[in-house]
Amino acid sequence: xxxxxxxxxxxxxxxxxxxxxxxxxxxxxxxxxxxxxxxxxxxxxxxxxxxxxxxxxxxxxxxxxxxxxxxxxxxxxxxxxxxxxxxxxxxxxxxxxxxxxxxxxxxxxxxxxxxxxxxxxxxxxxxxxxxxxxxxxxxxxxxxxxxxxxxxxxxxxxxxxxxxxxxxxxxxxxxxxxxxxxxxxxxxxx
Numbered sequence: 001x002x003x004x005x006x007x008x009x010x011x012x013x014x015x016x017x018x019x020x021x022x023x024x025x026x027x028x029x030x031x032x033x034x035x036x037x038x039x040x041x042x043x044x045x046x047x048x049x050x051x052x053x054x055x056x057x058x059x060x061x062x063x064x065x066x067x068x069x070x071x072x073x074x075x076x077x078x079x080x081x082x083x084x085x086x087x088x089x090x091x092x093x094x095x096x097x098x099x100x101x102x103x104x105x106x107x108x109x110x111x112x113x114x115x116x117x118x119x120x121x122x123x124x125x126x127x128x129x130x131x132x133x134x135x136x137x138x139x140x141x142x143x144x145x146x147x148x149x150x151x152x153x154x155x156x157x158x159x160x161x162x163x164x165x166x167x168x169x170x171x172x173x174x175x176x177x178x179x180x181x182x183x184x185x186x187x188x189x190x
Contacts, residue, residue, distance in 0.1 A: 002186060003032040005063030007040055007054045009070040012100050014039045015154035017069075020162050025180075029187040034061045043070050048086045055091070065186055066091045069179065071099045092182050096175035101131035101150065104157050106173035107166040114160040115142045124172045 004026070008014050016022065017037045026033050038054045040046050046068060055066055068091055072081055078095045087093050096102060105111060105125035112120045115138065128134045136147045147153045168176040 003062045005034040005058030005066045006037045007068045009043045011151040012154040019158045031187045068093045094179040097126035102126045103167040103176045106170035110160040110162040
């Protein structure tokens, strides 16, 4: 039986997976998973020798397939990021284009709630250099309030009912689409 485990780059990804409706989505696919998401504390810690203990922790909890979720950040391309991580055969690396916060910009419904702006849309969320800075600037413009940190933004987006599934429906959010596509593929292969 397939059981998924998750290693993520940082706080934001951990919050998104553990506190959004993501595990409900997993349940709808009838996929077993380890509910504890492991935070590697930065993409520089997503190197083969650093991933081994995290992988072992998840395997000890029954995980048979490990998803590693990271940002592209300053890497040239997704292939380079995956090569740096050098996944084992039972590990699947998914890379959000530039940064995971682009997924927030992609969930129009959550952003409307977060900004208290019912007409908010964002055309190309993965095309912006820093989605966190972009969200912070938009919030300052619309609400005259900033955001202190990425984890605080993630918590606020969860309160605004952020959904990875809705982000994946955005025509320009390939990172979220790919992440859910790979999970669906693993679910169907079981």
